[in-house]
Every structure is written in structure tokens, then in C-alpha cells.
Amino acid sequence: MALDEIKIGGLGASRRRVEDNRFIRGKGNYVDDVVLPGMLHMEILRSPLAHARIKSIDTSAAYAIPGVRMVMTGEMMAARNLAWMPTLSYDTQAVLATDKVRFQGQEVCAVIADDPYIARDGVEAIVVDYEPLPPIVNPTQAMADDAVLIRDDKVNQSNNVIFDWEVGDRESTDRAFAEADMVSEIDMHYPRSHPSPIEACGSIADYDRSTSKLTVYMTSQAPHIVRAAVSMVAEIHEHMIRIIAPDLGGGFGNKVPVYPGYVISILASILLEKPVKWIEDKTGNLISTGFGRDVYLKGKLALRKDGKILGVRMDTVSDHGAFFSDAQPSKFKIGLIHSAFACYDIPTAYLTNRGVYTNKAPGGVAYRCSFRVTEAMFFQERMVQAAADDLGMDQAEFRRVNLVKDDDFPKRTPFGFLTDSGQYEKCLQIGLDAIDYDNFKEQKAEAAKRGRLLGIGISTMTEPLGAGNSREYDILGIKMFDSAELRVHMTGKAILRTGAKTQGQGHETTWAQIVAHELGIPAEDIVVEEGDTDTAPFGMGTYASRSTPVAGAAVSMVSRKIRAKARKIAAHLLEVSDEDIEWELGRFYVRGAQDRGVTIQECAMAAYSNVPDGMEPGLENNAYYDPPNLTWPFACYISTVEVDPLTGVWDVIRMVAVDDCGVRINPMIVEGQIMGGLTEAYAMANMQFITFDEDGNCIGSNYMDYLLPTAWETPGFELHEVVTPCPHHPIGAKGIGECATVGGPAAFVNAVMDALKDIGVRNIDMPLLPDRVYEAIQTGQDVSGHPPVKNR
Amino acid sequence: MFPSRFRYEAPTSIEEAIALLGANEDAKVLAGGQSLIPMMKLRFANPALLVDINNIPDMGYHRADADGSFRIGALCRHADLEKSTILREHQPLLAAAAPLVADPIVRTRGTFVGSVCHADPQGDWAACMVALGGSVIAQGPNGKRAVEVKDFVSGPFTTVLARDEIAIEGVVPKAQGTRTGGYLKLERRVGDFATAAVAVSLDMSGGVVKNAGIGLVGVGSQTINASEAAAALIGSSLDDEAVDRAAELAAEASNPRGDHRGSADYKRHIVSTFVTRIIANVQRSEMQVA
Numbered sequence A: 001m002a003l004d005e006i007k008i009g010g011l012g013a014s015r016r017r018v019e020d021n022r023f024i025r026g027k028g029n030y031v032d033d034v035v036l037p038g039m040l041h042m043e044i045l046r047s048p049l050a051h052a053r054i055k056s057i058d059t060s061a062a063y064a065i066p067g068v069r070m071v072m073t074g075e076m077m078a079a080r081n082l083a084w085m086p087t088l089s090y091d092t093q094a095v096l097a098t099d100k101v102r103f104q105g106q107e108v109c110a111v112i113a114d115d116p117y118i119a120r121d122g123v124e125a126i127v128v129d130y131e132p133l134p135p136i137v138n139p140t141q142a143m144a145d146d147a148v149l150i151r152d153d154k155v156n157q158s159n160n161v162i163f164d165w166e167v168g169d170r171e172s173t174d175r176a177f178a179e180a181d182m183v184s185e186i187d188m189h190y191p192r193s194h195p196s197p198i199e200a201c202g203s204i205a206d207y208d209r210s211t212s213k214l215t216v217y218m219t220s221q222a223p224h225i226v227r228a229a230v231s232m233v234a235e236i237h238e239h240m241i242r243i244i245a246p247d248l249g250g251g252f253g254n255k256v257p258v259y260p261g262y263v264i265s266i267l268a269s270i271l272l273e274k275p276v277k278w279i280e281d282k283t284g285n286l287i288s289t290g291f292g293r294d295v296y297l298k299g300k301l302a303l304r305k306d307g308k309i310l311g312v313r314m315d316t317v318s319d320h321g322a323f324f325s326d327a328q329p330s331k332f333k334i335g336l337i338h339s340a341f342a343c344y345d346i347p348t349a350y351l352t353n354r355g356v357y358t359n360k361a362p363g364g365v366a367y368r369c370s371f372r373v374t375e376a377m378f379f380q381e382r383m384v385q386a387a388a389d390d391l392g393m394d395q396a397e398f399r400r401v402n403l404v405k406d407d408d409f410p411k412r413t414p415f416g417f418l419t420d421s422g423q424y425e426k427c428l429q430i431g432l433d434a435i436d437y438d439n440f441k442e443q444k445a446e447a448a449k450r451g452r453l454l455g456i457g458i459s460t461m462t463e464p465l466g467a468g469n470s471r472e473y474d475i476l477g478i479k480m481f482d483s484a485e486l487r488v489h490m491t492g493k494a495i496l497r498t499g500a501k502t503q504g505q506g507h508e509t510t511w512a513q514i515v516a517h518e519l520g521i522p523a524e525d526i527v528v529e530e531g532d533t534d535t536a537p538f539g540m541g542t543y544a545s546r547s548t549p550v551a552g553a554a555v556s557m558v559s560r561k562i563r564a565k566a567r568k569i570a571a572h573l574l575e576v577s578d579e580d581i582e583w584e585l586g587r588f589y590v591r592g593a594q595d596r597g598v599t600i601q602e603c604a605m606a607a608y609s610n611v612p613d614g615m616e617p618g619l620e621n622n623a624y625y626d627p628p629n630l631t632w633p634f635a636c637y638i639s640t641v642e643v644d645p646l647t648g649v650w651d652v653i654r655m656v657a658v659d660d661c662g663v664r665i666n667p668m669i670v671e672g673q674i675m676g677g678l679t680e681a682y683a684m685a686n687m688q689f690i691t692f693d694e695d696g697n698c699i700g701s702n703y704m705d706y707l708l709p710t711a712w713e714t715p716g717f718e719l720h721e722v723v724t725p726c727p728h729h730p731i732g733a734k735g736i737g738e739c740a741t742v743g744g745p746a747a748f749v750n751a752v753m754d755a756l757k758d759i760g761v762r763n764i765d766m767p768l769l770p771d772r773v774y775e776a777i778q779t780g781q782d783v784s785g786h787p788p789v790k791n792r
Numbered sequence B: 001m002f003p004s005r006f007r008y009e010a011p012t013s014i015e016e017a018i019a020l021l022g023a024n025e026d027a028k029v030l031a032g033g034q035s036l037i038p039m040m041k042l043r044f045a046n047p048a049l050l051v052d053i054n055n056i057p058d059m060g061y062h063r064a065d066a067d068g069s070f071r072i073g074a075l076c077r078h079a080d081l082e083k084s085t086i087l088r089e090h091q092p093l094l095a096a097a098a099p100l101v102a103d104p105i106v107r108t109r110g111t112f113v114g115s116v117c118h119a120d121p122q123g124d125w126a127a128c129m130v131a132l133g134g135s136v137i138a139q140g141p142n143g144k145r146a147v148e149v150k151d152f153v154s155g156p157f158t159t160v161l162a163r164d165e166i167a168i169e170g171v172v173p174k175a176q177g178t179r180t181g182g183y184l185k186l187e188r189r190v191g192d193f194a195t196a197a198v199a200v201s202l203d204m205s206g207g208v209v210k211n212a213g214i215g216l217v218g219v220g221s222q223t224i225n226a227s228e229a230a231a232a233l234i235g236s237s238l239d240d241e242a243v244d245r246a247a248e249l250a251a252e253a254s255n256p257r258g259d260h261r262g263s264a265d266y267k268r269h270i271v272s273t274f275v276t277r278i279i280a281n282v283q284r285s286e287m288q289v290a
């Protein structure tokens, strides 16, 4: 008899997360938990200024402190050709500053000492003489005629523009606007934010001269890419490099790039022939590592009177900070921002983007965004709401008119992607019913009479997850496939390794469920291991919601290879030919004689004890999966809010989420991902941003200023689901890791803007802090929020 | 965290603690540690010696005394006050503020007296004490003295405590009639310091305000005693005119700086809005009682 799939922890089982066993007991093993014999400790001196020329660095007082082993400077790095490193976006980034500092928090020196206290004492003892330069904190300043040149290190760089990029069809879009009944326009800034994993970044580099082997424990979401990058930069052969990413305390994209701290610790270990540990503090993480967003939009929709969108025009400017080190693998300069409007049926679209340097931390693109899809969908849904208001049309009805219909798939998006599947209107309807849409509109009108401001906001979107197909996505030329390796032991237990790297997503739980689904081996009999480049198969790592679409697919495929071999073994054991063998979950049997069968476990034992003649013994294999397309989950988020007109404080009344991420492997984990994402969405809409003052000081450099919401203020979420299996994924799954972070913010902001609609306000930049909302109510004007922060 | 090098002592009597403070330059009292330890982590504070007072017995109390005063010992935690029924009974303003100080984790360690001693312009308790006309009892080698909180804080993060003095107690004076009042705080998130907060204390008798105090948080370089605003309420029956006047004067008394939490005008506006709201809430709850 076939096994009960739920009972063995297969597809659809809300199995408890196996990794939590060690986490809730405090037994996780993070980089900072690793202690190696003779290990030294490194601390980085960071620039207090946003923009300054370095006149001199005096390290003598630091060297005088007992226990200080070495003070590393840009000059020392330069002598080894390591003062600068290449970025994933084909720019360069300073490892330790030589000529200038270009953002507050930039790495200037590093002290290596016997313990971390002494290392910090050493950092305090270094004297740097700076000559301040004017800081640039926004693109307008960067593009001014008289702006100082930030990247004077680059030949052929005569201004602060990094690139100009365009996509779409300009001519046909211009035509659409010329023919439109009405044009709706809205401008906004998506503020800079930070992924802020609870565990900051860190590494322990351990170079062993006797074996020439370099081992690095590292907070990396993509250890194999790091191995490749280190071998290219440090000129150590790839087989002599072992990167180990142990347990990670969150990533959210922050742990994809290679940071100066890693590189410095590696060189320090080589020079001192000792393990060198570097653990970044929270401020270091917030002010110097990969941020998210910081994009400006001028958006326009060409509209027909009946609500049909005829064309989209988006002019965007992105602020990349001092170095263009976006960690994103697409062929497109500004990531997948042109996935905007993918869920709508729109004939034509055109987008321009200008990237600029500023005196701010580099490394854009991170924070649960799938390469700037977050900006795309936020802009899209804010533009959609503004257009509905301009037309005087109900916002739900306006979406209904424009959403792609169920039988139109696969559908070319306005900017040329190909969406795979979905039931958009159904999701919208479930959301509207759940929040009692019509009734709320009445309540809102009723409340308005008594001076209370209620609002309702919708956000509907599909996004591209699972980079990628290898034609369009690569990192430094390496294609974006992924891999899995499965070894089934003779007793039918197994170990699975993948090239992905879990940071909280629960791979140790869900990958085992996929194997259980494919092979009928109970999930609890499968151990999942990731993160060690000496043992795991090559993979591109975990970010951009790509693991289930890519590595998860590889897990399916490798399981199927194992099943194919097991089938041959079964035929041998049952003494029939291959073609007479049937499969049911966990068992092969003879066609027409269901009681004559062998279990997968019996096949495993036979693979080691009784293989048919001519067959290799053993039961293990691997699979590399190159996805044919991205997966396209859909989401509908609807929020209701009440705004206090006297303080500008707004409260969420309800938040309804309808997610269609295809087949759900572990529904509980999927719901956890959605709730976490909605919490981050709420944070960005309500309180969270990194800004800068006129002097280039980072505001948001600690948890008193950079706010993570707690259980206290986070609203409750009501989740609903629709399942449209992905047509090209082996088990029909789509990405889900980022949907709520991407689609959520617009629902909250649209709700507040809906509450203020009658006041005539069209936009308040996120976060919708009480003072901004109050200002909008008082003035009836839009409120912008870009840096420098106003000190009025 | 990796602070600068420091020594640590944990005396078991106040006298011993005072002697340690007197004998060492750069010594600091450690109470709940919820302000001092973060500053040491950031190396903004680098004391040579920490004198931990947590092992000194009998300082965790808070009580209503027979003379009508209310006393809070140096080791009484924010959480003790948050849970206290006698506080709610006798000191409505403090009871309203207690759940708004910091976050639940910080409240389990941080102390009321330590907060007043820290003299953070964004500290909640000092403003409440100013509104209540409360004092701090300081003990030094030559004995005890009482200092009114409005005079105790001498500037941002500084007090009039001598190097070898310990604040052993906070004292709230007897009410002149029935004590009422309230606390409102605009914060961006639980555990956030106030963008602006207002403490209002009212002692009422026969529907008339006998005594009043208003303390303001986060709208100046130190806790603000809005005494003129409070004076506008004294003798009134909380009629609209008096309340509007008090709200206006409180806004005038504040001297905020615009920053990423809001403009100066906005913060001033919040001050006046909160004065009005607190008094309206007081009146509403009184109507419910009556």
C-alpha cells in the first residue's frame, strides 16, 4: 500500500522545522561561535566622515598597545594589489581607503589583536588626519554641475553618473500617451532601507601554510560564489579554498556580497599565519553593508476613459552610494525593475534609469527584494492607485479591468518578461470578500462625517522569482543554475546536500519533504546539509526567492534519478523486467500484482548488497537544474487603516493577504515567510528607513534609529491561499520568500493615501511617519522624504 | 560588547558604596545598567570603576507612606511599578507612564531612580517627577539631602549629585486633594524614546484644580518644567479656556529641535495636543466615576 504522504512529511505537510530544535535550545552554530586554536581578533576603523581626503594615518600608538599584532592600512593592501576589489556590478570598491573616504563608515584601517577588547583599543588609538570634502547625499546633488567628483580614482569618470539605461519601446509608448484620454502622474522616492539580519557579518580566515589551504568560516548566503571570487582576487587556487557558511542568523540579501572585512581577515591570516576572526558590530553592519532601494520615480500612466491602461512610462534614478556594487546577476543594470506591471495587460511601456554615485554606503539591491522587484511593485501599485483616483474609478474595479486573464498565459509583460500562470481575479476577489470591501467603503464614508479618517489600500502583483535561466542571469559569467546531491544509505536513510544556503528559510525541513514526496522515504530519515564548499555541490546560493524554484527543483530531479535506479533494482529483486514495474509512494510493485513489491528501503539495501549484474553499486546521484523560466507567484494584499488627524499617527485595522505561490511544500513555513514579509512591509511603510543629514552622517546606524518592529506594534495578518501550480517546475512550486515584502508596502501606503484622498494629497514618501502624515493633512500637499533630513 | 577596561565592585551597603565612589576618580554607580551599559558599549562612557548597587539590600521598595508621600527605592525596577496596584491607586500619572517607559525587556532591569539620575532629556520618569513636584534623596559621606527633581537635573545627562553621592530614593509629595493626571508619549515603536511626551499631574478638590504640574519630554535639551502652563490650570475647573491656555503655554515652554522624528513645529503641536488630550481623558474618566 502506498504511504500516506502527509504522515511521512511529504508535500503539503506542515512539518515542524527540524532546525529549530537546535536554535531554540541555543545550540545553533554561528560564525561567532566558532573558536579556532590561536585565533586572533580583528576590528575595523571606520571613517567618521562621509567624504574626505586622507592626509595621513598614524598607527604608532595602536602598535604600542600590548596585544596588538598588526595594523592594516590601505597602503599595505595596495602593496599587495588588494586596496581595491572588483564588484559584482563591474565596478571597483575600496577594501581599505587609500586616497579618500567616500562614505561614513567606510573601512580605513584594521587592527588585529589577541582579543577583541584590545583590537578595539587599538582602533581608538589610530590617528587619521582628514581633509573634509563636500558630502553628496542625494542624486540631485550628485548631478549638479558643480558637484565634486566622488570617484576621482577612476579614469574616464568625469561626473557622478554611473550609467544610463533604458528598456521598453519608447516610440510606441509615446504614441500611447499621445492617444490617451488622460495621463496620470505621480513622483516618489522609495527610501533607503537595510536588510539588518540580527546576526551581522563576520568571518574567520584560517590560512595554513603547511597545506596551502585557506579555510574561511563566513556569513555567506552564497559560499560557492565567494570561493570563486576569492580564487580570482586572492590568486589562491579554487581547490585550496574552503568556504564554510555555518548557521546564519538571517540574511535577507545582506550576506550575498563580498565585504572588505572578509578580504582583510583573509590577508591578515595569510600574513600572520594565524586564524583571524572578524565580527562586525550592529553599527558596522547598518552603515557599511548592502542596503536596499533608494530609487526615485517619475511615473506616468496613459489611460483610456473606461479605465484601460494604454501605456506606462517610468523615469527612475537610483542612488548606489560610493561604489556600484549591486549584488545582482541579471544582464540588466538596475535588476528586474522592469518586471513592473507584469500582472497587468498593457500594450506598451518604457523605462529609463540613471544610476549615480553619492557619499553613502554601497551595495544596493539587498533586502528581500529579488533584485529591485520591490521598487518595481511598489511604484506600480502606487501608480495604479493614483490612476484609479484620477479617473474617479473604484480601485478594485480599475485593477479588474487591467489584470491579465486566466487563459492568457503564458503572457508577455509590458517590458518583455513571460509570466507563467495565475488566477489573478480570483485572488483579488478572495481578498475583497475577506476584508468586506463594499462594507468598509460605507464605513469609511460614515466615519468621515464624524471627522475620522479611514482608508483602504490594495496591492496586487506578480513577481519574477527564481533566477534564473542561464541565458539572462549570471554572476561574473557563472550561470544561475543550482544543484543537489543525494546519497541514500543502505538502511534507506539519506543525506541531501545542495548548493543553496538556508538562513532561516527552513531548507533542512522542506528539502527533506521534497525527497519524501519523490521517493517515499520519510522526511525524518533525511538529513540536509548546506554551506560547506568542500562537501556541497556547486550552487549559486540562496537569495531572491530562488531556492525552491531552482535548488528545490534540483532536489526533485536528483530524487527522480535515484528512483530510476531503484526501479531497476526493484525489477531485479522482483525478477521481472523494468517495464513491468509500477511505482506508488515508497514502493515498487509488479503491474497486475500489487502485493508483490519492494520498498524503497529494500532497494537501498540491495544497492549495497545485491545489485544486478553490470550495475554500479550504491545509490547516490546529483542533479544540476537550469530553470526554463522564472516562477511568477501572485499576491493580493489589502489593508485598512485609521489615521489620527491631530497627530498623524495611523493604525492598521486589518491586513488581508492572498498568496498564490503554486504548490506549497510546507504550508506552515510558507505562512511564516508571508508573515515575516508583511512585518517588514509594515516596517518600511510605517517607520523604517536610513537617511542622512547634510553632513553625510548616517541616521539609522543603530537600533534606536533604525527601527525593527516588535510583536507589540506589528498588526495581525489574515492569510488566504490560492494554488496555481507552476507549469515548468517539477513539483509546481513558485518562490514565496519575498512576495509580502515586495507587495506589502503599497497596501499600507495606499490605505493611508486613501484616507487622505479628500484632502487632496497624492503622495507621502515612506516611511509614513506621523509628522509626514500630519504635514500632509495640514498643507494638503505631497510630502517628500529624501535626504538630507530636514532640520526644521 | 567590548567596552574599555574598567574595574567592578559590588558593595553590600550604601556606606561602602559611597566610600568607593569617594575614593575613586571616574567611578560610576551601576543600577539597572540599561543606560550605562549601552553607553559603555559605544565607549561614550568609559568609567574606571563600576560600583554595582544591586547587592545592597532593601532598596527595591515603592510604597505609600502614612504622611501621604510616595517613596520609590533606588532598586525599584520599571517593571515593579508597571505591575503595582498601589501605584495605580495613589499615583495615576506614574501608573500611566510605567507601561510606556522603554520596552518590556528593559523594564525588568532599569530602575526609576536610575532613570532620573541618567537625566536624559528623553527620559520619561524625570518629567513625571517634575510634574509631581517630586524630589530625589541623595546620600553622601555627610548624610542625606533632598533635591527637587526640577533642580536635580542640571543639564543634558548631568545632575547636581556630588561625585560621592548616591540617589537612594525618589519621593512624591502628598496630594493636595484628589490626585489625577496622565501621560501621553508619541513613539515610533515600543522601546523608542519619545518624539515628544507630556506628563500632567492634577490635584483636584471640589472640581477645582488645587495644584498642577506639567513636565515635557524630548522637546528640549533637558526635561522641561512647564510651570507657567501648569499655573494656568491652578484654580480653574478645567474649563476649555484654561485648558487651551495651558496647552498653548506648554507648547511655548518647549524648545524642540527638528530632526528625522519630526519638525520643531510638529513636536510643539504634539505637546499642546497631548496636554489637551490628557486633560480630556481625565475629565472623561471622572465622568465615568461620577
Ligand SMILES: Cc1cc2nc3c(=O)[nH]c(=O)nc-3n(C[C@H](O)[C@H](O)[C@H](O)COP(=O)(O)OP(=O)(O)OC[C@H]3O[C@@H](n4cnc5c(N)ncnc54)[C@H](O)[C@@H]3O)c2cc1C
Pocket (backbone or CB within 6 Å): B028, B029, B030, B031, B032, B033, B034, B035, B036, B037, B038, B074, B100, B101, B102, B103, B106, B109, B110, B111, B112, B113, B114, B115, B116, B117, B118, B120, B122, B123, B124, B125, B161, B165, B166, B167, B168, B191, B192, B193, B194
Ligand atoms: C532599548 C532601550 C530603550 C529605552 N527606552 C526608554 C524610554 O523610552 N524612556 C526612558 O525613560 N528610558 C528608556 N530607556 C532607559 C531606561 O529607562 C533606563 O533603565 C534608565 O534610563 C536608567 O536606569 P538604570 O537603572 O538602567 O540606570 P543605569 O544604566 O545603571 O545608570 C544610568 C546612569 O545613572 C546613574 N545612576 C543610576 N542609579 C543611580 C543612583 N541610585 N545614584 C546615583 N547615580 C545613579 C549611573 O551612574 C548612570 O550614569 C531605554 C533603554 C534601552 C536600553
